[in-house]
Amino acid sequence: MKILYNSTGDDMVNYPTKKKLYRSISINQSNRGMSLEEDLNQSNAFYLVHNIANVHKKPTPVQVVQVQYPSRNKAKIIEAYYKKPSTTDYNGVYKSRAIDFEAKETNHATSFALKNIHQHQLDHLKSVQSHGAIAFLIIRFSRYNETYLLFYYQLEEFLSKNTRKSIPREYIVKHGKELPYTHMPPLDYLKVIDEEIQRSSL
């Protein structure tokens, strides 16, 4: 299918100017309790403009069925459906390493249910890890406003010893790394990646 770009569609704010970024900082200060996705988008925008890393959220996959062309150069999609993602939502590059992760919030008090992540996405994390990417999950327990980074190899270790379909919060607290809410970037997950690169001398 040939893609036509319409003139009214917004650009994604993936390459924010510094001005834009600072505007979003002030929004942030006045509006704590943003979604995990918003925190990560701001963190990635921060990493990008400061030349620290290039990490992006992938677009949500959509199956387009019908498109109208009400005017020249303007394609209007009038029938489409969400598709199951076959990969994770976030990937990019940091210090020459491929980065790949999925981020999820849960309102559950004591555990994170694995059904929150599609099997395809777990397979994908396993695959990219085997090719040398740094693969992980970012999990937020909304109830406590706590966010953790858990490497995929840690999840594998858990799964090898357990048959249950959810990871207890204590396991994540013990083995994961908490990502404290910081001013900017809101979630400095690359700090944890740095420690991991040093620890494993990768």
Add this chain to the structure above:
Amino acid sequence: MKILYNSTGDDMVNYPTKKKLYRSISINQSNRGMSLEEDLNQSNAFYLVHNIANVHKKPTPVQVVQVQYPSRNKAKIIEAYYKKPSTTDYNGVYKSRAIDFEAKETNHATSFALKNIHQHQLDHLKSVQSHGAIAFLIIRFSRYNETYLLFYYQLEEFLSKNTRKSIPREYIVKHGKELPYTHMPPLDYLKVIDEEIQRSSL
């Protein structure tokens, strides 16, 4: 926005079984002259099932405006628009390295017009290259059925010496690497990446 997955939407064939892959080989043999996108999708599927690399095409970014819920668990998008992509179409991981590229076909006989690639995408390639990703373009001259891989640093070199807005075909023939059409994968671009890794001792 909360995403609901409908049950009718097709899954992407990003994790094909070997059976599926072999079926696509026979389709391929009987139907030469596939699009560059199809050739790359088959090549990436081949790399994936043979555990050589994990490279995916990103979904086309769509701005969803209106969604209907005609039945439970089924979200129907009834108004949406294509957005300009801010990143390239393809990325992934190979031998621990981040891979990032854009692929384009042209029907032009003597040059490849740079307007085929959004400025955002060129900025993106520059950025990921600076972070250590292997960044490149795959360009097909449909008229000759010739496909070339040109590293982003080679494009930069061209741009530093030229003000014109198109790359002459001779430049691409001379400095790029031709990707011969092979049985499977149809376009073995990782072979060129291997040579590059060896050459530059990365």
